[in-house]
Amino acid sequence: MHIMEGFLPPLWCLVWYIIMIPIVGYGIYQIKKITEEYPETKALLAVSGAFMFVLSSLKMPSVTGSCSHPCGNGLGVALFGPAITGVLATIVLIFQALLLAHGGITTLGANCVSMGIVGPFVGWLIYKACLKGNVNTKVAIFLTAFMADIMTYFVTSVQLALAFPVPNFGTAFAKFFIIFMPTQIPLGIAEGLLTVIIWNGLLAYKPELLEKLHIINPKDIPSGDD
Template sequence: MHIMEGFLPWQWCILWYAISLPVIIYGIIRIMKVADELPESKPLLAVSGAFIFILSSLKMPSVTGSCSHPTGNGLGAILFGPWITTVMAAIVLIFQALLLAHGGLTTLGANTFSMGIIGPIFAWLTYKGSIKLNLPISIAVFLAAFLGDIMTYVTTSFQLALAFPTPNLIAAASKFMLIFAYTQVPLGVAEGLLTIVVFENILKLKPDITEKLNLLIRKPTSTR
């Protein structure tokens, strides 16, 4: 999903930066608030960020100018909400661009928008909706992680189509989504299953912290 350095026209690079930067700033404010109110949550912040970094570094070739990989954004969105996850994703994307030649600085705004904003928002809303529907916790986590992953790539498809609308926007976006789907649907399923394992272990090891986090993001959690 990482759009590579120099691939997008400069006008689109500026637009995606302009959209993503305010969200990153708000996410930083949210992190400071959570760290102040619940300092024992800092290790979970690190775990969530590391989860994004590790999974999103496992790339394979896909659409020209991009790639396929898990995103890892569902776990952070479930635990801390989408805005904090935006900051974690942005930090990961900066490190990957500088150290792994994965993505780029000119496309950082676009990549943050897809993997750090849209993906986490869908993951968070899916998890909250699943809990309200009284679905089992494992199903809620799976759906959140899976849809967070898939919507990241749907967003990237439209970003590429907006920049290169040949023959038109819908046709171009459909083409990109179809190519991504061959690798991303299986990866999304695998990511959902892995996120269940990690999340359930967090609940077992840190039940007190997760209960307090759940209050902060206004969602109930139960292991039953």
């Protein structure tokens, strides 16, 4: 979800920046650590960032001052967790704001918190729970991508309702969330399916690396007979 430039009051822009900065800073530290330990993850980082950029650039009008679109954050969070996904989202959102007039610099903090931090964090919890429950990773990836997408819009609804609580926060939140969902649920399903396709390619091409990162169950590694 991209809240457009100048749409949020300055105080709320500052609040979301304050929340975003330490998490993204920790994500930068994690990127440095993981790329030093596993240099081959640089390619996965690039794929995750590109996937997020392309999907989240496909916007559909949804409500004044905002838009509805896929988020592309499920792949990155399954591979690297929410903090690194926050870094990828920040880079993506900056490029979109500067090159596509999509989002904005003043609203960067709010957009990153929703699309790069909280939404992915919920998706990450779901993915980890699926792994512990021995759920097939393809099913887990679909649920991760779908819920990360939907939770992004849940958080954006909260952000807009906090900034514009008319007539009150609860009513405003319900209005925003209801407006988003008719387009976002089918988009989330499509995003989940597309993420599974990308995941299948990674699983076939780099299964050993995914196992090193402890993000798949050994039973999900394709056998030589597949």
